[in-house]
Amino acid sequence: MAMRFQRFSLKVVALLCALGFGAMAATVTEPLRQFGYGALWASALSPDGTQFLTGSADSKVRLWDIASGEVVRVFTGLGSGIRSVAFSPDGKQVLAGNDGGAVRLWDAETGDSLKTFSGHTARVNSVA
8 A cells, every 4th residue: 555645634633743845644545634834843732632732933822623623722922933832731722842942831721820930041943
């Protein structure tokens, strides 16, 4: 069975990021849903598997509902391109790191900013 890759697609819950080319996922059939807002640099699946986060070149973190394909919430205020995103283990908080060396924590339900961590001298490539 041959596998093919489709740009900006999500198959089941597998989501990969390709350097500046957008989200790509391996599929053996047509994609279930398509998601995208330009160059996606980061993604994370929620602990319960119903939502996922994307971080993009437009400096926004988006929370997506997998079933509907809709954006549930947009987290802003971090500035610079978003290079890394993560959920807390309980899924109640969202963490993101950017090109400017800052990290921000938000409440996933309300979208309220809880804390900003700064002090890195280079971009933040990974948060967990």
